[in-house]
Amino acid sequence: MESIHEKAQVLIDALPYIRTFHGKTFVIKFGGGALDGGGEESLSFAQDLVLLQHIGIRPVVVHGGGPQISSLMGRLGMAFEFVNGIRVTGSDAMEVVEMVLTGRINREIVTMVHRHGGRAVGISGRDAGFLVGTRKVHDGRDLGHVGEIVSVNPEILDLLDRHRYIPIVAPVGVTSEGEALNINADEAAAVIAGALKAEKLIMMTNTRGVLDDKGELLGSLDREEILSLIGRGVIAGGMVPKMQGCLRALAEGVGKVHVIDGRIAHALLLEIFTPEGVGTEIVRGGGE
Template sequence: MQKKMQVVQTLLDTLPFIRKFSGQTVVVKYGGAAQVNPELKEKFAQDIVLMHLVGIKPVVVHGGGPKITQLLGDLGIETEFVDGQRVTSKEAMRIAEMVLSGEVNKEIVSMLNDHGSKAIGISGKDAQFILARAKDRSRWGYTGVIEEINAEVVENLMKEHFIPVIAPIAASKDPGEPGFNINADLAASRIAVALKATKVVFLTDTPGVLDGDGQLIGTLGSEKIELLKNEGVISGGMVPKVDACLEAIRGGVQKAHIIDGRIEHSLLLEIFTSEGVGTQIVH
């Protein structure tokens, strides 16, 4: 009986958060170990479906970098990263689109559908939902920068109670272009702003943003972030993540979170508990 009462109390403890976030849009950037480990994939799917069932409107934006790198390696195509972002040659662009829009996107959609939700996968090319330009063609190739997002495409899907699952491949305004590979963190940020999301949550393979001693920083503002970047404490792949968080906050998203996707149900812990997990980025 005691265990049953604990379950009831846990459910009651979530009520204020369910009430607060019901009807709100939450964008989740899905990547890292949570996208690879079979058990974590199941927990993630359960988290998203539960959020959807209690009235939250989740939108999943996913990466797929390790699978892209693996296939490029199998095909003998070199991979280069600058400041945590992939340099995308024309050959790499074809592989990125195949992996992201094909393999990864459909795997996530199937996983969510298997858990009883109604998920649908799209990329930025669908209905030209995301339009982009080259970041710097000579240096970055077909790595793109988002210029426009047609939020209505995703909003219409949510009105029909779909969970949108978005691959970060953008269309180009110029006919004949193969499109652009978009950093998934930055795509999640821009999509969150366009959808007027309450939160954007980034699942990573670290506890959050760490200080110079390797300790978790619970809350960060823009000034502290710039200081840590200048000191080299925030570097590599964490740079586009914190930049994406700042862009979201400046665009009107209430809070951005960088959490440890290696923890089971970290998404629910972040949204439905007062303590939360990871690092929150605030104004």
């Protein structure tokens, strides 16, 4: 009997969060690596999305796919190169990027959501001019079809929301001339969240969150603390552009950003509906 009461208390404890977030938009970045093998991470992620949708939260998913792109390029005998963590994307590589992101991973996530009773539609930045960008140049070097977003047209997201579909976004953009662009998924999620003035941007990663110099999880950070950690080299490598994207999202009106461990079953629910959460929350500053 006690366990039944405990289950009821879990629901009661979640009620204030459900009230607060009803009707709000959450942009969630989901790493493509979690899909390999169709493991517990991808199963619980799909279940969490369906629950969020049914209680009135509006999730928008942006997914990655780097490991799958590298794997397919390797099987095809194609060499690949990274510059400062960015994949150099020639025309042939861009074909593989689109094949993997829009043709495989996007459809897998849509299918998982439908299997668990949700409604989802897969789109890319090409659809309805959703993500328009330009080619990115790094230190004077042409990176091929690597892009950065110039404008976001949320009309297609509004259309899907009115009909209660969860948008699953592949981070492929397009230039004004119609050329495909490979957009970093963290950047795409941050820019989309800012354009939508989302209540939350949730970055699901393969780490516990943001760690201090002793490897301990930092529960909450603001802009000044993040800049200090970057300056001291505590935040380094691939976490730096992720944090820059988080700060950009906050500056553009996102309520809060969360960096959580996507390897934890039901990490989304634990972060959103419990006071302690499971990762790092990032706020504008001054305890906002």
